[in-house]
Amino acid sequence: MNVQTPEPFDDVAAGIQLKMILISIPMYWLIIALIDSGLLYYIAKFLPFYKVGPCVLDDDMLRDPDITQE
C-alpha cells in the first residue's frame, strides 16, 4: 500500500476544520445581529410555545384588584 503524506489542509487532515471555522465567522455575526436587533425575539413571539420574556400587564389584568394588589 502506497500512502503519500497529505497536504495540511486536505480533508483527511485539517481541511474540514478550516472550512468550518471560516463559515463560522459570518454565521456567529448573523446570530449576534438577529439577537441584538431583537429580530429573533420578534419572530419567536409568533411561535405557539413562546413563553420567555417580560410579562406585560394588559388592561384586564390591571383592572383585576387581586393582581394589582400583589
Add this chain to the structure above:
Amino acid sequence: MMSFAITIGWLMINSSLIKSVVGEREKSLKNQMIVSGIKLPAYWLGHYVKDIFLQCIPSMFVLILINAYDMDLPQVWVLIIINIFANPPFLYALSFAFAKADAASTAVGFLLFLVGFLGPIALFILLIIESTRDYAVALKYPLSLIPLFSVSSGIITISMRFFIALLTAPEG
C-alpha cells in the same frame, strides 16, 4: 500535546473575553452606551477590535514557539490566525445565554474544556476505530464550528496527517 497546551491557554483568554461582554450587560453599561447614542454595530466593532488585539499577543507567542522548536506543523499558522478572528464572534453569540459575568466565565471555561480539550481526543479515538470512523467524520463538521475545537483538532490532525491517511486509505 502542543494542541492541549494551546487549548488550556486559550480557555483563560476566552473566559476573560466573555466576562467583559457579559459584565457590561450585567452592570447595564451596554444599555447606558446605547442610550448615549452608540450604535450597536459600533459597540460590537469596538469589542471585536479590542479582542483581536488581545488575542494577537498569545497567538504570536504560539507561532514563535512553533518555529523556535521547529515543530512539524506546516501551515498551522493559518488556523491560529483565523482563530483570532473567529473566536470573538463565537463568544459574543454565546454571551447572550448568560446574565452573570462570573457564571459565564466559569461555564465557558468548562464548555470549552470539554469541546476543545476532550473533544479532539474523543474524535481521534473514534477515527482510529474502524467501526466508528463514519461517526467521527460526521461529528467533525458541527464541532468544527467552535473555533477552539477547530484549532485544537486541526493541530492534532496536521501533526498526525500521515497516520490518519494511512488509517483511512482504501486497502489494495
